[in-house]
Amino acid sequence: MALRGTNQESGRPYNRRIVLEAIRLTGPTTRGEIAERVHLTVQTVSTIVRELEEQELIVSVREKPRGRGIPPSKLTVNPEGGHAVGIHLTPLGIDVALVNLRGDVVESRHRSASNPTPDEAFALIGEMVDELKASPCRGRLLGAGLALPGPFDVESISFVGPTTMTGWKDVDINSRLTEATGLPAFMENDMAAAALGEQLYGLGQQISDYYYLFFGVGLGGAMMHDGTVMRGAWGNAGEIGHIPAVPDGEPCPCGNNGCLERYLSLEAFTRRGLPEAEWVREIAPIFRNAIRMIENLFDPETVVLGGLAPQSLIEQLAALADGLSNSVSARTNRPHPRVVVASDCQHSALRGAAALAVFGVLSPRFGQMFETSEKGTVE
Missing domain, CATH: 3.30.420.40 (ATPase, nucleotide binding domain)
Known part of the structure; x- marks a missing residue:
């Protein structure tokens, strides 16, 4: 999202939020850098910074001198400010x-x-x-x-x-x-x-377009684009758990057969009762097909894998990306792997809810x- 302040007097509360968001995204940063980023004057930014410091939402930090002179203080979000x-x-x-x-x-x-x-x-x-x-x-x-x-x-x-x-x-x-x-x-x-939490606290600060594959009791996902979750007409865009994955497969409570989450979810893992490594080998083809489908549908910079599953299971699933075949994401100049593990899997939804x-x-x-x-x- 492009951050841009307003010169209208009625827009002061909005400008305070814009400045705070700029500090969160780019901090530690200086007043001058913020002013340039959000298109406000340095004087306006300085006034807002004083207010945010009084509210204890931000703090000033100063780097150690590397030469002559004192480096300017920089601003960052105060983690204990709220x-x-x-x-x-x-x-x-x-x-x-x-x-x-x-x-x-x-x-x-x-x-x-x-x-x-x-x-x-x-x-x-x-x-x-x-x-x-x-x-x-x-x-x-x-x-x-x-x-x-x-x-x-x-x-x-x-x-x-x-x-x-x-x-x-x-x-x-x-x-x-x-x-x-x-x-x-x-x-x-x-x-x-969970996708929003990753954007606010994790990889989203480096990546603007990613798909968050949420491995929970069921299976779902959300596409994050430029800091915003793509919602769809009724808010369910990215819900891939009920996409048919196996022709004439297991009956699903939704009324269809062979739905993806009947094979790839915590419920499916528990129902099969296999050791982690054995289960991962068994569902590897289905998982890789799901990743390729996500890539071809959404063209993300990466697929972020997180949810309620144990960390060890999430990491084993992410490692299956090494065997991924061709899709629109199979390019040599990628800055990120095709599948990455979320920044905090076990707390992903909790941190997202707080977000x-x-x-x-x-x-x-x-x-x-x-x-x-x-x-x-x-x-």
Whole structure:
């Protein structure tokens, strides 16, 4: 996304978000470099920087002198300037984490719950968030983000099978989440949330176009383009779990046969009951076909592989890229491998859920700069 400020007086809150985003993306950086990047005067940027420093969202750092003179101070995001609560709800349970502005999981909680109902889930979420609010590690809370399995609002798919949530149709999730946490609430499917978290905290700072393949209880994905998740008409673009992979294959709860996630998912791995290495060898052709399909459909710079699977399993799957055959991505001048492991697989959806709140409050496209109450929460 091109960052560009506005000279209109009414645009000052927007300019503050633009400057903060520029610092996050390029820091440590100087006031002059920010001004050039966002097309504002150095004086305007300096005024905004003072405000952001007073809010403790950014800090100044100074490099060691390398010659004569004192090097200029540079600005970077203060990781402890705010925290967001990330929540990941799956058919297996609920994870809640306190995440700082650098994407570090400061503290977390887990509750096992088999396919929890909305009442059960939000009661548990409220308990866990209250525990995190009492943590000495907690700073100013920006909001809470919830990631949960997709696809959304597809009658024949969204509420059936072991990989989806039952009893959640027509639930006002944002309202329930705000009620349970007392925080501004944001919601996303887990694959898109993980892709957003990677953009904010991981490889997305180096790569603008990538496909995030989310290996969870089921299988899904999201294409990130220039800092934005490609959504589709109903928000389910990139949902590849129900693409037919094996002709006349295993029946799928969606009503079709041979769907990809019947072979390539945590549910499929658990159902087969094989050792990791043996299972990876068995599904290698299906995995490689899936990667080539993603490449030909989306033409990404790379496919980022993450999700709920153990790190060892994710790494073995990523290594299968060494045997990939031709696609539009099979080029010799690639700056990145065709498949890479996500920056933090086990926390990918949690960090992404927290990123929803960070983006929702601070992003120049979505958010509003905030004031804080004496309790340290967003007003």
